[in-house]
Amino acid sequence: MENKIDFVIIWVDGDDPNWLEEKAKYSPGFRADGKKHRFRDWDNLRYWFRGVEKCAPWVNNIFFVTWGHIPSWLNTSNPKLKIVKHSDFIPKEYLPTFSSHTIELNLHRIKDLSENFVYFNDDFFILNKTEKEDFFVGNVPKDSAILYTNVPTGTIMDNIITNNFALINKHFRSKEVIKKDFFKWFTLKNGKYLYNNIALYPFKNFTGIRFEHLPNSFNKKTFYKVWEAEYEVLHTTCLHRFRDASDVNQWVMKYWQICEGNFAPRNVKWGKYYEYTEDNSRLNSLFESKCKTICLNDVSENYDFESAKKLTIDLFEKKFPEKSSFEI
Numbered sequence: 001m002e003n004k005i006d007f008v009i010i011w012v013d014g015d016d017p018n019w020l021e022e023k024a025k026y027s028p029g030f031r032a033d034g035k036k037h038r039f040r041d042w043d044n045l046r047y048w049f050r051g052v053e054k055c056a057p058w059v060n061n062i063f064f065v066t067w068g069h070i071p072s073w074l075n076t077s078n079p080k081l082k083i084v085k086h087s088d089f090i091p092k093e094y095l096p097t098f099s100s101h102t103i104e105l106n107l108h109r110i111k112d113l114s115e116n117f118v119y120f121n122d123d124f125f126i127l128n129k130t131e132k133e134d135f136f137v138g139n140v141p142k143d144s145a146i147l148y149t150n151v152p153t154g155t156i157m158d159n160i161i162t163n164n165f166a167l168i169n170k171h172f173r174s175k176e177v178i179k180k181d182f183f184k185w186f187t188l189k190n191g192k193y194l195y196n197n198i199a200l201y202p203f204k205n206f207t208g209i210r211f212e213h214l215p216n217s218f219n220k221k222t223f224y225k226v227w228e229a230e231y232e233v234l235h236t237t238c239l240h241r242f243r244d245a246s247d248v249n250q251w252v253m254k255y256w257q258i259c260e261g262n263f264a265p266r267n268v269k270w271g272k273y274y275e276y277t278e279d280n281s282r283l284n285s286l287f288e289s290k291c292k293t294i295c296l297n298d299v300s301e302n303y304d305f306e307s308a309k310k311l312t313i314d315l316f317e318k319k320f321p322e323k324s325s326f327e328i
Helices: 017-023 045-055 100-105 156-171 174-180 188-200 220-229 231-238 251-260 283-288 305-319
Strands: 005-011 062-066 081-085 116-120 124-126 140-143 216-219 271-275 293-297
Touching: 005 045, 005 100, 045 124, 045 305, 100 231, 140 216, 140 251, 156 251, 216 220, 216 251, 220 231, 220 251, 271 283, 283 305
Parallel strands: 005 062, 005 116, 062 081, 271 293
Antiparallel strands: 116 216, 124 293
16 A cells, blocks of 8 residues: 655744744743754755655655745645644644744644654755655655764753653663664664664663754654653653753654664665855765755854855755746
């Protein structure tokens, strides 16, 4: 039986005056992350839709999750496009929210979302032709099971990763998980990272699982399981208006699927991760590569944003010059 696969993408217009007015009513706590670059707009969203239409035409529906703002160019009458506001699916007690964690942890509540879905941040893009099997084998999500050790650097994200594995280690033991699905962990599809699993296999608890900052394949049932098992942890996270050092995030869902063995191994070369820096000349070769997905991550304010933005749009325009049916 052929299974439907939906895409979910979350987006924020960091320049929307109404959104800014509401955001200004709340102040991030001393452990929270309300940095400006978390919300600034790269004006490249149309290329996400162009990439999907050209390289993933098999997608069932696209759920576009937003605070309420909609790009002026977006064709909202496209039959595959479903506009979803935060208030449509996130419980009222968690709203308003300016935290991606709250949005992500509640995705399973979106009305009519298919059991199998792929989650995209707005900096994840499809760059080359994909098939359904790049994301799911039947109802089984595709993923990579790779152990790693998190080296603390004092960032909020380090704390969140630590919190994630405190939760995971309550329910799973590393050696037992790997022994049960040995050949999913020790597969040549992990490439050079196979050595990680060899080195860290003896540990009883998970020191970490490598997170590929790329589109994630999920079963909705996983979200229900984790909410049932760890309601208080997820509930507390969702009460935070901004990303907080005490949070967990949607990576917990990914790790849970892996630990249950609910995944099919995927080649680690299927996507590439890129961080903007003062020198972004490597972007050209990234756009010319054969990888299927990319992440263009804006993690710093220490570079010329406008210059990097122009370069990125120029490269996208060269890659996807034709309008999609999602544009007016």
